[in-house]
Amino acid sequence: MRFVNPKADREALFSRPGTLLVARPPAPPPTPAPGQPGIKSDYLQPHPDLFVAVLDSGQVLAFNGHVDLGTGIRTALAQIVAEELCVPFESVTMVLGHTEATPNQGPTIASASIQISAVPLRNSAAQAREYLIEKAAAYFGLAGSEGLQIRNGSVAAPDGRSVNFGLLLSDQTVQLEYQADVPLKDSQQYEIVGKSQPRVDIPAKATGQLSFVHDVRVPGMWHARVIRPPYRGRDGGDFIGQSLLSVDESSVVGIADDIKVVVKGDFVAVAAKREEHAIKAMRSLKLRWKPVPNLQPLDNLEKALRHHEYNERPLLNQDETEPGVESGVSLKRSYVWPYQMHASVGPSCAVAHYTNNGLTVWSGTQNPHMLRVELAQLAELSEGAIDIVRYEASGCYGRNCADDVCADAALISKEIGHPVRVQLTREQEHAWEPKGAAQLIDIEGSLDTQGRLLAYNFVTRYPSNDAPSLALILTGVRSNQPRTLQMGDRTSVPPYVYPRMNIASHDMAPIVRAAWLRGVSAMPNSFAHDSFIDELAHAAGADPVEFRLQYLREARARDVLAETADKAGWQTGATGSRGVADDDGILRGRGVAYARYVHSKFPGFGAAWSAWVVDVAVNVETGKVSVERLVVGQDTGMMVNPDGVRHQIHGNVIQSLSRVLKEAVKFNDEGVVDHEWGAYPIMNFMEIPPIEIVLMDRQSEPPMGAGESSSVPSGAAIANALFDATGVRYREVPFTPGRILAGLATAQSRVPSAEPA
Numbered sequence: 001m002r003f004v005n006p007k008a009d010r011e012a013l014f015s016r017p018g019t020l021l022v023a024r025p026p027a028p029p030p031t032p033a034p035g036q037p038g039i040k041s042d043y044l045q046p047h048p049d050l051f052v053a054v055l056d057s058g059q060v061l062a063f064n065g066h067v068d069l070g071t072g073i074r075t076a077l078a079q080i081v082a083e084e085l086c087v088p089f090e091s092v093t094m095v096l097g098h099t100e101a102t103p104n105q106g107p108t109i110a111s112a113s114i115q116i117s118a119v120p121l122r123n124s125a126a127q128a129r130e131y132l133i134e135k136a137a138a139y140f141g142l143a144g145s146e147g148l149q150i151r152n153g154s155v156a157a158p159d160g161r162s163v164n165f166g167l168l169l170s171d172q173t174v175q176l177e178y179q180a181d182v183p184l185k186d187s188q189q190y191e192i193v194g195k196s197q198p199r200v201d202i203p204a205k206a207t208g209q210l211s212f213v214h215d216v217r218v219p220g221m222w223h224a225r226v227i228r229p230p231y232r233g234r235d236g237g238d239f240i241g242q243s244l245l246s247v248d249e250s251s252v253v254g255i256a257d258d259i260k261v262v263v264k265g266d267f268v269a270v271a272a273k274r275e276e277h278a279i280k281a282m283r284s285l286k287l288r289w290k291p292v293p294n295l296q297p298l299d300n301l302e303k304a305l306r307h308h309e310y311n312e313r314p315l316l317n318q319d320e321t322e323p324g325v326e327s328g329v330s331l332k333r334s335y336v337w338p339y340q341m342h343a344s345v346g347p348s349c350a351v352a353h354y355t356n357n358g359l360t361v362w363s364g365t366q367n368p369h370m371l372r373v374e375l376a377q378l379a380e381l382s383e384g385a386i387d388i389v390r391y392e393a394s395g396c397y398g399r400n401c402a403d404d405v406c407a408d409a410a411l412i413s414k415e416i417g418h419p420v421r422v423q424l425t426r427e428q429e430h431a432w433e434p435k436g437a438a439q440l441i442d443i444e445g446s447l448d449t450q451g452r453l454l455a456y457n458f459v460t461r462y463p464s465n466d467a468p469s470l471a472l473i474l475t476g477v478r479s480n481q482p483r484t485l486q487m488g489d490r491t492s493v494p495p496y497v498y499p500r501m502n503i504a505s506h507d508m509a510p511i512v513r514a515a516w517l518r519g520v521s522a523m524p525n526s527f528a529h530d531s532f533i534d535e536l537a538h539a540a541g542a543d544p545v546e547f548r549l550q551y552l553r554e555a556r557a558r559d560v561l562a563e564t565a566d567k568a569g570w571q572t573g574a575t576g577s578r579g580v581a582d583d584d585g586i587l588r589g590r591g592v593a594y595a596r597y598v599h600s601k602f603p604g605f606g607a608a609w610s611a612w613v614v615d616v617a618v619n620v621e622t623g624k625v626s627v628e629r630l631v632v633g634q635d636t637g638m639m640v641n642p643d644g645v646r647h648q649i650h651g652n653v654i655q656s657l658s659r660v661l662k663e664a665v666k667f668n669d670e671g672v673v674d675h676e677w678g679a680y681p682i683m684n685f686m687e688i689p690p691i692e693i694v695l696m697d698r699q700s701e702p703p704m705g706a707g708e709s710s711s712v713p714s715g716a717a718i719a720n721a722l723f724d725a726t727g728v729r730y731r732e733v734p735f736t737p738g739r740i741l742a743g744l745a746t747a748q749s750r751v752p753s754a755e756p757a
Contacts, residue, residue: 006101007387010050010063017171018056020131022124023048024178026103041373043383049103051124051178052081054132056166058153060085060092062121065105066113067097067366068201070395071651071707072644073113075199079640080118083192084125084185086150094200097368097390107367109516110599111607111705114640118703119180126182135168187638187700194699196643201392213364213391214349214423221351222418223275225282225425226408227268229474231292232431232671235467235513236482239292241265241474248286255280262415267474269412271420294669296511298438302336302732305440305461310506315489315602321499327454329539330446333532336732337439337524337715338664341674342517343682344394347429348401352409353419358385359410364393364402371403374469375410377477397655397707399467399515400433407471427675434467435665435672436517437510439488441528445498451540453551456498458528461506462488462521465514482509489602491522491712494529495594496551505602512671518655519711522597524733527715530593531731534720543572544592544720552594554609556635560696561594561611564633567694568613579727579747587618588628589725593717597709607705609635609696612717618725620744623737625661625722626687633694634710637701646693649710653691656714658683664734 013019026049053061062081068074078092085092095101097108105117129150136155137145140163147158156162187194204211229243244266252259252270256277262269270281298304351362359379365371368388376383393402401424409422424432440461448454464485472478488505519526537547545565552558568590576589591614597607615629632649639645662681666673674680715733722730728743 006095006098006389010101011047013050013053013061014047014175015173017173018166018169019173020054020128020169021050021173021175022052022127022178023050023175025049041370041383043373046384048175049178051103051120052128054085054128054165056169058087058091058165060087061095062092062125063095063102064113064117064121065097065102065369066108066117067368067390068392069108069366069397070392071648072199072641074201075197076114076640076644077118077121078200079192079197080122081125083190084122085129088152089192089197091153099368099372099386099388104369107370109366111597111707111709114703115607115705120178122184123180123182124178126184127176127179130182131174131176132165132168136163139163139168193640194638194642197641199644211392213351213362213393214346216351216362216391216421218351218353218419220419222271222273222416222420223278224269224271224409224412224420224422225278226422226428227270227282227285227287228428228432229266230289230670233435233513234295234671235470235473235480236510237293237480239290240480241476242480243290243292244268245288245290251286252281252284255284260416261285262412264411264475267411267471269408271412271416271418295667295671298339298511298667301338301438302334302440304511305438305463308461308463308508308511310461310508311484313486313489313505313507315505316493316501316503319500321454325448325454325499328447328449328451329536330444331532331535331539332444333535333731335441335443335524335528335531337527338733339438339512339514340436340517340659340663341430341665341680342396342398342400342433342436343663343680344396344400344429344433346394347424347426348393348405349421349423350402350406350409351419351421352406352413354379354410354413358387359413360387360389361406361410362389362391363406364391365406366396366399367403371406371469374403374472375407378407378469378472378475379410379414398436398517398520401429404432404470407469411471411475430675430680431672432470432513434465434513434515436520437463437465437514439521439524441525443528443532445532445536447536447540451542453496453498453536455500456494457502458492458494459504459506460488460492460521460525461508463508463514464510465516465520466510467513467515484509486602487516488521490520490604491525491529491595491598493598493603494533495553495557495596496533496548497553512667518652519597519708520599522595522599523656523712523715526593526595526712527719527733530595530713530716531719531729534591534716534723535729545570546572548592548594554596556696557594557596557609560609560633560635560694563694563696564611564613564631565592567633567692568631570613576721576724577726578724581620585620587620587725588615589721589723590615591717591719591721591724593713593720595709595712597705597712608637608709610709610713612713614717614721616718616721616725618722618740623740623744625718625735625737625740627657627689627718629692630689631692631694632710633696634706635696635698635704636706637698637704639695639699639706640703642695645695645706648706649693650691652708652711653714654683654688656711660715660718660733660735662734662736
């Protein structure tokens with residue numbers, strides 16, 4: 001069975017002879033927790049939530065509401081289903097993210113696909129297995145099912161008899177109601193899970209088959225381009241959606257006789273049958289805009305965030321100090337994280353077809369079910385009339401313009417009466433994609449007189465990241481007033497045992513358009529946590545690894561840190577250049593950091609445990625930082641596809657090194673300045689260091705989110721290595737050559753024995 005039309009084919013399964021289905025009545029749509037992206041929906045799926053369909057041919061279809069963002073979950077989810085059903089891996093086809101075919105399991109975020117959303121798949125496959133075994137026992141005339149085994153689409157008896165699924169299903173359509181408490185295979189019996197499996201999506205991509213939404217074509221399709229307002233990357237304020245003065249449609253008349261111009265509020269688009277005509281019209285259309293208020297200055301992020309209006313939200317207040325303990329060394333530090341881009345290599349694209357019967361959108365979204373809520377508002381349709389067919393898109397590890405371009409296409413298709421493909425430009429993607437939010441963290445902490453951890457006061461400032469789809473804001477369908485979300489608290493509690501802690505988040509309205517980016521708020525918070533613990537270790541005269549091991553709460557955290565340090569050949573008490581360059585003008589140092597990504601509504605829950613040991617070299621003349629070696633350890637619990645976990649870690653390392661060493665969005669009075677790659681540099685292949693990976697053997701433990709944790713220690717690990725190399729503490733990312741040279745110059749101007757503040 002080839003899954004061509006997810007909606008129609010899924011409906012057909014409920015009446016197809018020779019099919020075993022595991023489904024449940026459609027659950028109410030999830031209500032996003034405070035601070036989680038998305039909108040509450042009242043739409044109820046009209047059909048049961050289908051998880052697994054076993055066909056009489058031995059083929060298996062499995063359905064999951066999350067999508068593959070290039071992380072390989074399509075392969076890993078198929079492994080889980082194949083393992084529990086005891087069928088060949090090749091017989092399982094995964095259907096991901098199609099709104100009318102898959103259950104609503106919320107957005108694909110926080111590395112939760114294997115840890116959380118795969119649970120119903122695993123249970124459903126086990127339930128189907130047990131049903132087939134029971135049917136086989138009856139077929140063989142046995143009193144019980146002991147000794148029966150499923151192999152390659154058949155059930156075999158101990159006496160050598162076998163029966164295939166086709167005979168067991170006997171041209172019936174069997175629907176089982178999903179059960180959460182079914183017997184699962186023991187991990188010691190696994191033959192597929194825990195074994196590296198080549199990714200199923202790679203061959204089609206390598207041979208140019210249809211995989212990406214950019215390549216979707218439908219009959220009668222037109223091409224469209226949008227023209228964004230001049231307030232680049234801003235989506236909150238009275239002027240949003242209210243600034244367009246006039247459109248001179250005569251300026252595009254001579255391009256082609258089919259040019260259509262769509263104008264609604266500040267939303268402007270052009271469409272034509274031929275793509276080159278749409279592009280020319282986009283460049284030629286004359287518009288007049290009102291002057292808009294200047295964006296507040298963001299060249300000094302610490303100042304901007306410190307003076308931005310906020311709501312204080314206490315998170316944790318505890319005091320377990322022993323009587324008589326006195327404070328010794330006290331430190332007060334601030335850490336700054338910049339706005340950063342997702343910087344998808346391919347600008348976002350979507351295809352939409354609006355008809356009297358509804359709306360179909362071919363999309364690269366990571367949030368299909370909640371995107372449908374926004375499209376229903378925009379197109380004035382019920383959610384049930386909207387079908388989102390999910391294809392792969394450019395990598396993002398967070399929210400880029402994929403949802404925005406879907407809304408663009410839906411609105412344009414409705415207005416012009418044709419299916420339409422919308423492709424953003426590089427400049428539009430860079431300017432308008434919701435940025436990873438900036439962050440400011442203040443910490444006051446102390447050691448007692450014995451050099452032990454004592455107190456920790458932590459405040460994180462985080463401007464929100466709601467970012468509704470642009471078409472909703474520009475047309476006035478949604479309010480142009482910014483919303484404050486509770487998203488700054490990820491991994492806000494340090495992993496170390498401080499007897500006295502006060503943790504708080506200052507929740508802020510957005511300054512510029514922002515949305516979640518890999519390690520949302522946890523990466524900056526951990527940058528602060530593990531830079532600060534390094535400073536305390538230095539103040540205590542302790543080895544950075546031994547000091548951390550002494551105070552880490554979790555045994556598995558200690559294990560992964562110790563294993564990583566051992567793999568890296570960590571030498572207790574050894575130090576780097578500490579500001580004294582070698583004969584070649586190079587400073588060298590080594591840094592360590594640990595983190596566990598803790599996400600979702602505070603206090604949240606943890607994903608994998610991760611640790612970094614990194615070796616850096618700093619050129620004192622140029623300020624350039626080179627990473628010479630990197631050892632990354634991770635405890636992911638059960639690894640469904642170990643190679644997939646390794647690939648995830650490699651991707652995290654490359655992206656997070658780029659973010660820590662190079663990336664920061666620049667702004668002027670109008671908004672985003674960085675419109676092309678020359679203005680927003682990312683790490684290139686020649687700069688990627690040797691990466692060694694330590695994977696903890698925890699196959700008997702539940703799987704944890706593998707995708708994001710290994711990126712979270714990056715900022716602190718590099719900052720700590722830079723201190724070991726230069727003797728300077730760098731507390732603002734990115735560590736660009738200019739920032740390194742400024743730190744070195746400041747250090748040289750001070751008394752040599754004093755540590756730079």
